[in-house]
Amino acid sequence: MxxxxxxxxxxxxxxxxxxxxxxxxxxxxxxxxxxxxxxxVSFFHRVEGAFYEPAFEFSNYARFVDPFFIKIMGFSIGLSLSAALIAVMIAFPFTYLLTRSGRSLQIVALVFLLAVLSLSEVIIGFSWSTLLSRTAGISNLFVALGLMERTAAYYPSLPALVIGLVYLSFPYTVLVLYPSLSRLDPELSEAARMMGASPAKTFFTVVVPVMRRTIMSTIILAFVFTLGAYILPQTLGKPPHWTLSVHITDQAIFEANLPFAAAMAILLLLVSLVMVAITLLMGNDSKGAKG
Amino acid sequence: MKLIRAIFMLLVLCFMSAPILVVLGVSVNEKKRLLFPPQGFSLNWYLELFTQQAWFNALMNSVIIALLASLLAVSVALPVALYLWQRNSVFARMLFGLGLAPFMLPPVITALGLLIFWVSVGGSGHMAATIISHGVFLVTLPLVTISLGLESMNRQLIEAARTMGADDKTVFLTVIRPLITPYIVSGFAFAFVLSLNEYIIAYMVAGFTVETLPIKIFNSLRYGYTPIMAAVAVLFAAVSIIVFGLVARFGDLPRLLGAAPKDVE
Structure with a gap:
């Protein structure tokens, strides 16, 4: 050896x-x-009409204390966090039930979720805007069922954007949760069931507490993932709903202000790194897990 | 209780498939309008994708970039995975972490970095820049699958081969390579599908000259909708389902996604 x-x-x-x-x-x-x-480049000086010139100044970072910028940042964080929370709230019970289903059902669901996860954000934005549109949207179904008088468009709007972001992050969230939940020792919930707990009670009093660190880190990862959304705020939301990712591209491409775009990207990088570091430090729930 | 569970799972799957189903309906409309339920039935819009020069060019760009970029991603990922597996050194782990990083961060960060990089070195606007950028960005996927393949390999096989006098090269070619080939292929497939769908890096690096399908769709959205977009969406969803379906058919998908190996169950 x-x-x-x-x-x-x-x-x-x-x-x-x-x-x-x-x-x-x-x-x-x-x-x-x-x-x-x-x-x-984030420390460089912007030159109007050209790109930038080498310098070492903090003016690009100084703009972060601008009320306008603080509003964008606050909105981006609030939006991504809400979408991440909703996605994990649906994905956790879903993944738990999925890992307790038969293997062939699991494979079909995983293939489907992987396919949705890899779908271009452009395609997801286009698909949801069609689904929420007046001519081809869900309101046609409501009219046909007699629930509504006439068809309506539901986008661009904040709820449409939140729904799109939940849709975007849901498959990611399931795939992050899948390893831990599929390794969760079945004996754990069996023991609770033997002692007379209902399946729902077992889920909330045994599974959720045992998995709380996994849940926390999944929320954080889903949050970082949603922060990266770039197309959906533009297709499903209105300009006030533009997030940091959209503003970075807008500054870089349309305002030709690469130094400011770079400073915003560095801020986003730091936020993401801190978040990912927190999940690494928290580690995984080893209790009740096997394999 | 069973019923509530089934209803919950069904609702979630409905939510996940609703937009795709509507787009599927829209893509077979007879007239150039987005209507659902569709009026008439026609596969004309799928044909248009191949006959309209602008859409066909975008399709070809996407396919060429995805093929070459995923090859590049595998070529970078394979030595990193092998190196980490051979010696668990600090440098090996750092290199592995560097390979995972592009995927953990919001892609706009990598995209802007690459935009500034290609503008500085003069490759901006060329397809080669898009291919290299995608290739490096997507290293994560083959890296994860190949590492998993190496981990699940029985080390005694290699030791046996060595005891019988095989040198490094022989061991690699006759023992390691055949065992990890399925993992290399699935890593390639994952990277291919993701490159096909990737928007922001392709857009920032060369979006104005090298139009890929996602860029073409987003650009066209501004001038109004056409059912060709719906046809592309359906086609992309179909390609992903076929690719991942094949991975699941020939490999152990739950294991690849982190479930415990079957024999532990």
């Missing part, structure tokens, strides 16, 4: 240097360096 272990660690030049060299160069050059350039 020790010999085998030794040989694995003793693979010479090819294994030690050549193997990691190519991916290090690729990830460094096309991911790390772009982020570093972006960081430096």
């Amino acid at each position: 020790t010999d085998a272990k030794m040989s694995r660690h003793d693979q010479g030049f090819a294994g030690r240097v050549l193997l990691p060299a190519y991916p290090t160069v690729m990830l460094g050059l096309f991911f790390l360096i772009p982020l570093l350039i972006m960081l430096s």
Whole structure:
């Protein structure tokens, strides 16, 4: 055993240097360096009509204390958090029930959710705006059922945007919860059932408390995921509903203010990193989990 | 109780499939209007996607970018996964973390970084820039699947091969490669589907010259709706379902997504 272990660690030049060299160069050059350039541009000085000139000033960051900007930031956080909370509230019981279903049902549901997760945000925005439209939307169904007099459009509006964001983050949330919930020891809930607890009581008094850390970190991950939404605020919401992601692109492409866009992206990066770090520190619920 | 459960699951699945079903209905309208329920039945809009030059170009761009970018993603992910598996060193773990990072962050951050990068080095507006950007952004997916494949591999097999005198290259080609090939293929498939659907990086890096299908749809939305968009949406949903369906058919999808291995159950 020790010999085998030794040989694995003793693979010479090819294994030690050549193997990691190519991916290090690729990830460094096309991911790390772009982020570093972006960081430096965030301190640059904007030149009207051109891009920017090298400088070291904090004026781009100073704009963060602007009431207008604070409103955007507050709205983005509130919106993403609400969507993440709703998504997890639906996804947790759904995933719990899914992991307790037969394997073939699980596979069908997972294939479907993966397909929705990978659907372009553009397509999701287009699909929901069709579903909420006057000519092809859900109101046609209500009229046909006699619930409404005439058809109506439900977008652009804040509720439409929230529904779209919940739809967007739901499959992601299920897939984040799936590993922990499918490894949850079935004996745990069986024990509660043996002691006379109803399935609903077992769920709320045993499963939810045992999984509370997983739930917390899923909310945070769903929140970061929703913060990245970029198309939906533009298709389902109105301009006051534009989030930080939309404003970053707007500043970069249409206002040609790359330094300010970069400063906002760095802020978003820091917020996301802190959030992801919190989930890593919290760890997973090891109690009651197996495998 | 069973009934309430079934109703809840059914409601959620209805919510998740409603927009896709409506778009499916819209895509077969006879006239150039978005109506639901559809009036008449025609597959004309699917045909238009291939016959209208602008839409066909966007389709070809998307497919070329997705194919090459996912190949690139696999080529970067494979050595990282192998390296981490061979030696669990700090550097290996850092490299692994770097491979996961693009996917954990809101994509607009990577997109803006890449926009500034390509503007600085002069590749902005070229398809090669989109391919490289997608390739690096999507490394996460094959990285996760290949690492999972290596983890689930029985190490005794490799030790046995070594005891019998096989060198590194032989071990890799005859033992490791066949065992992880399904994981490489699923990583490639995941990256392919996501590249096909990706909007913001493609848009920021070269959106004004290299129009992909998501960019084309978003640009067209401003000038009004056409059922071709619905046809593209249905086509994309179908491609994803087929790809993930194949992954599930030939591999263990629950395991790939983090469920405990079957024998533990």
